[in-house]
Every structure is written in structure tokens, then in C-alpha cells.
Amino acid sequence: MATFKVSSVETTPFDDQKPGTSGLRKKVKIFKQPKYFENFVQSTFNALGADKIEIISESWGILSVYTALRRSVPGFSQNLLSQLPPTLFSLSAIIIKMAAANGVSRIWVGQNGLLSTPAVSAVIRERVGPDGSKANGAFLLTASHIPGGQREDFGIKYNIENGGPAPEGITDKIFENTKTIKDTIGLTSLTGPEGQFDVDVFDSASDYVKLMNFEKSYPSICLAMFTNVVTTLGFLKMTLMNHACFSLLVFISEDFGGGHPDPNLTYAKELVACMGLGKTNTEQEPPEFGAAADGDADRNMPLHILIWFFVTPSDSVAIIAANSVQTIPYFSGCLKGVARSMPTSAALDVVATHLNLKVFEVPTGWKFFGNLMDAGMCSVCGEESFGIGSDHIREKDGIWAVLAWLSILAYKNKDNLREEKLVTVEDIVRQHWATYGRHYYTRYDYEVCMTCNLSYLLFLVIRTVLYFWKLHFKFKLCCFFKNVDAGGAKELMAHLVKLQSSLDVVNKHANDCW
Numbered sequence: 236m237a238t239f240k241v242s243s244v245e246t247t248p249f250d251d252q253k254p255g256t257s258g259l260r261k262k263v264k265i266f267k268q269p270k271y272f273e274n275f276v277q278s279t280f281n282a283l284g285a286d287k288i289e290i291i292s293e294s295w296g297i298l299s300v301y302t303a304l305r306r307s308v309p310g311f312s313q314n315l316l317s318q319l320p321p322t323l324f325s326l327s328a329i330i331i332k333m334a335a336a337n338g339v340s341r342i343w344v345g346q347n348g349l350l351s352t353p354a355v356s357a358v359i360r361e362r363v364g365p366d367g368s369k370a371n372g373a374f375l376l377t378a379s380h381i382p383g384g385q386r387e388d389f390g391i392k393y394n395i396e397n398g399g400p401a402p403e404g405i406t407d408k409i410f411e412n413t414k415t416i417k418d419t420i421g422l423t424s425l426t427g428p429e430g431q432f433d434v435d436v437f438d439s440a441s442d443y444v445k446l447m448n449f450e451k452s453y454p455s456i457c458l459a460m461f462t463n464v465v466t467t468l469g470f471l472k473m474t475l476m477n478h479a480c481f482s483l484l485v486f487i488s489e490d491f492g493g494g495h496p497d498p499n500l501t502y503a504k505e506l507v508a509c510m511g512l513g514k515t516n517t518e519q520e521p522p523e524f525g526a527a528a529d530g531d532a533d534r535n536m537p538l539h540i541l542i543w544f545f546v547t548p549s550d551s552v553a554i555i556a557a558n559s560v561q562t563i564p565y566f567s568g569c570l571k572g573v574a575r576s577m578p579t580s581a582a583l584d585v586v587a588t589h590l591n592l593k594v595f596e597v598p599t600g601w602k603f604f605g606n607l608m609d610a611g612m613c614s615v616c617g618e619e620s621f622g623i624g625s626d627h628i629r630e631k632d633g634i635w636a637v638l639a640w641l642s643i644l645a646y647k648n649k650d651n652l653r654e655e656k657l658v659t660v661e662d663i664v665r666q667h668w669a670t671y672g673r674h675y676y677t678r679y680d681y682e683v684c685m686t687c688n689l690s691y692l693l694f695l696v697i698r699t700v701l702y703f704w705k706l707h708f709k710f711k712l713c714c715f716f717k718n719v720d721a722g723g724a725k726e727l728m729a730h731l732v733k734l735q736s737s738l739d740v741v742n743k744h745a746n747d748c749w
């Protein structure tokens with residue numbers, strides 16, 4: 236409990252605070268403008284209505300974690316958390332004070348401010364305070380899969396009471412507020428111990444671990460992976476525990492060590508090398524299984540290499556869906572339905588047809604899966620951007636996806652452990668293709684582009700697609716534009732979709748362009 240004085244401070248609006256698919260992501264230098272961060276937080280409080288909020292937890296996306304299952308004993312530093320950058324703590328303090336001033340009665344902060352995004356979702360859904368209170372939502376501070384640090388990106392997003400990202404109704408309101416905001420409300424003094432405001436620091440991992448119910452839900456692997464869990468290392472402890480079968484390469488720093496934490500073949504190159512790509516005669520036998528996660532642990536990339544093999548995210552979600560009922564007791568013998576984002580390949584749809592399941596196609600963004608899950612219509616879902624999850628929470632979950640894969644591997648090898656050759660990820664994927672057919676697609680990432688160049692590029696893409704259609708090829712193409720204002724990209728897309736209806740018009744625009 237604490238006493239404090241509330242004061243209102245004049246501010247001027249910024250016109251560029253429109254939240255994208257995953258909240259507000261900008262360069263740190265933009266966030267550093269006076270009042271920029273406070274304006275967004277205040278606009279969020281204004282959009283929610285103070286009486287709606289009681290508890291807020293936070294997540295720092297400052298971890299770039301590559302893990303590999305190996306036979307060696309890990310080198311695991313117990314002091315990792317002491318390296319958390321002070322800037323992030325000061326942002327936490329700003330939110331705490333503004334929350335108090337805006338009428339929030341209690342805040343939950345993960346120990347050291349360190350949670351994964353899936354863990355935040357679990358906390359909102361599962362954590363119950365001593366007086367029976369539950370979280371109304373959470374601020375998450377993370378650059379996610381984007382490069383972080385002083386010269387790179389930072390992000391803030393708000394998740395609602397179902398544990399998932401705020402829906403467009405709320406983010407639109409936040410944006411409207413950011414354009415008209417005149418005051419932010421803060422504290423001039425904060426002393427205790429009287430008054431109606433609590434800050435509880437809690438064990439970052441316990442709610443997630445409880446929810447995952449490892450021993451019951453993942454029985455085939457929990458004994459191998461979760462026996463030696465140490466209980467003091469934030470969310471890392473239950474994912475990268477000190478076990479003889481687990482070896483870690485962990486980088487913790489404000490700027491991801493200068494790296495790009497997107498878990499794909501390009502950016503997880505240390506992992507790819509460690510898994511033996513391109514080596515025919517490795518001195519050391521490569522690990523049997525490796526996985527990469529992004530900065531906030533919601534994206535994943537499982538790798539399995541005996542002969543180098545990579546599973547695309549679209550195949551990955553289809554294979555998990557096809558095998559999950561047999562291999563993961565959490566699903567209690569049935570899936571409620573499955574879903575994928577629009578650019579994700581239709582491999583999942585084929586599985587759904589075979590299993591007589593409903594399949595849904597949703598726009599990009601995890602909030603759309605959340606709606607289906609809240610309605611009890613979806614158990615497993617995924618996006619081609621390395622995000623896969625289930626209805627245990629309302630965020631994608633890199634740890635869950637890796638556990639799902641390990642469960643499948645364990646199941647396929649259960650009668651096979653004494654054999655020379657185990658069933659591999661590659662065997663499972665090839666068997667899947669043989670059963671369900673194979674889907675091909677290409678993903679292109681264009682990063683840090685000017686909007687005008689992107690418009691030009693979109694014209695090229697549309698021309699190419701139309702060309703292929705004309706030749707009666709079946710063609711599926713995904714394009715992703717990062718570091719672009721999501722609202723602008725959406726409008727541009729809508730405009731171009733209209734243009735697609737007429738080849739002549741597209742050609743005219745395209746010709747004007749070059």
C-alpha cells in the first residue's frame with residue numbers, strides 16, 4: 236500500500252502512434268522524445284476507462300535465446316538477470332506511477348520485470364491475487380522479433396483480459412486518443428505504506444508452468460526436460476533448465492547482442508551452424524533437435540538435422556494439428572477446430588478435411604485466433620511467420636510449439652528406442668507429405684524499406700501474380716513488409732486489391748511507375 240499525490244502534466248499529441256498488428260513499434264530514438272511513451276500509456280488508460288484496470292504486468296523482450304538439445308552439460312549463468320538494462324526498469328516505473336495515478340489499485344510485476352509474452356498471457360488468464368483479484372490486462376514492453384537496443388526498435392502493446400492482444404476496437408480508440416491527448420496523469424510523490432495501491436512482484440514462471448501442467452500434458456518428455464527446474468530465473472528457468480540433456484547458447488543484452496532475434500534460417504545462423512548445416516564431416520555429432528525462439532519467446536523454429544532439414548511454419552502447424560490428439564494429452568482426445576492466418580499455406584486445411592475438423596482463415600495477427608478460441612472453436616493455430624500456439628493461452632507460444640514437436644518425436648519413437656535409427660523430424664515431415672500432399676510457398680522479407688519503394692514492389696508482385704494466373708499456374712505468394720506503418724500498409728493493400736480487379740488498370744499504374 237502507498238500514499239501519493241496525483242498531478243496532471245500538459246502534453247502535446249504525436250500523430251504517429253497508431254498501433255500495428257502487435258502494438259506500437261518504433262525506433263528507440265522516437266520513443267525517447269519527451270512524453271512519447273507517457274502519451275501512449277495515458278491514451279491506453281483513457282481508452283480502457285480507469286475502472287476497468289486493476290492489475291498490470293509487464294514483459295521485457297530483451298532475450299535472444301537459441302537452444303539446442305545436446306548431450307553435453309550446459310553452461311548456464313545464474314547472473315543473467317542482473318544484466319537487465321536500467322532503461323527498461325525506468326519505463327516500468329513510469330507505467331507503475333501512471334497506473335496508480337489513473338486509479339489502478341494493484342499492479343503485478345514479474346520478478347526482474349522479465350516475462351515471456353506467452354507467460355504474460357498465462358498470468359492474465361490464470362493468476363489470482365490473495366483477495367481473489369484477477370488481472371484486467373497487461374502492458375508488454377518488447378521489440379519481439381525485431382532488432383532492439385538504442386539504435387533499433389522498442390515496442391509497447393496492451394493485452395486484454397482474455398490474455399490476447401487488444402482488439403482493433405481498443406487499438407483504434409487508443410490511436411484516436413493519442414491524436415487529441417492534452418494531459419498525462421502521473422505522481423508527484425509516492426510513499427508508503429498507506430492507501431489503495433499495491434505493487435506485487437511475483438515469480439515470473441510459476442503461472443505459466445502451472446498452466447502448462449508439464450507432467451500431465453507432456454508426459455513423454457517432462458521427465459527428460461523438467462526434473463531439474465531451478466526456481467529463480469524468471470521465465471527462462473522452465474524453458475532452458477539446467478539439465479544434462481540440455482545445452483544453451485543464451486544471449487542477454489539490451490540490443491540482442493547486435494543480432495536480429497527473428498527465429499528463421501537467416502537470423503538464427505548460429506543455431507543453424509551448430510546443427511551442422513553444410514558440413515559433411517563434422518567432428519562433433521550435431522544435436523538431435525534444435526529450436527530457436529525470438530526475443531519474447533512467442534515465435535519458434537524447430538530444426539532437426541541428421542541430414543539438414545528445416546520445417547516450414549506452415550507445415551509445422553499442420554503436422555502438430557495432425558498429431559496432437561495422439562501425442563498431447565492436453566487436448567483430451569479431440570481438437571475443437573484449427574485456424575491459420577491468410578498467408579499461411581493450406582497444409583492445415585488438408586489436415587482439417589482429413590480429420591473432419593473446422594478450419595478457419597483469419598487476418599494476420601494473433602488477436603483473431605483469440606476470438607475463435609474464446610468461442611471454443613479452435614485448439615491449434617499458426618502463422619507462417621514462425622508463430623504457432625494452442626488455446627492454453629491467447630498468444631503464440633514458442634515453448635509450447637517446441638514441446639509439441641518433442642511430444643510428437645517421443646510418441647513416434649516410443650516403441651523404437653532400442654533401434655539404431657530413431658524416427659526423425661524429417662521422417663515425420665516426409666510421411667506427412669506422403670499422406671496429405673505437399674504445399675509450396677515462398678516468403679520474402681523486405682526490411683527497413685521506404686513506403687514508396689514498397690508501393691513499387693507491390694505493383695511488381697501483383698503483375699507477377701497476374702502473369703502466373705494468366706498461365707493457369709496455381710501460385711501462392713506471401714510478402715511481408717516490416718518496419719512499415721501497419722495502417723498505411725493496410726490502406727495500400729486495400730487499394731491494390733481493388734486494382735487487382737482490372738488487369739488494365741493495374742498495368743496502367745505499373746507502367747506509370749517504371
Ligand SMILES: O=P(O)(O)OC[C@H]1O[C@H](O)[C@H](O)[C@@H](O)[C@@H]1O
Pocket residue numbers: 256257379380533534576599600601618619620622715
Ligand atoms: O507478436 P509478434 O511476434 O511481434 O508478431 C506480430 C506479427 O508480426 C508480423 O506482422 C507477422 O507477419 C505476423 O504474422 C505477426 O502476428
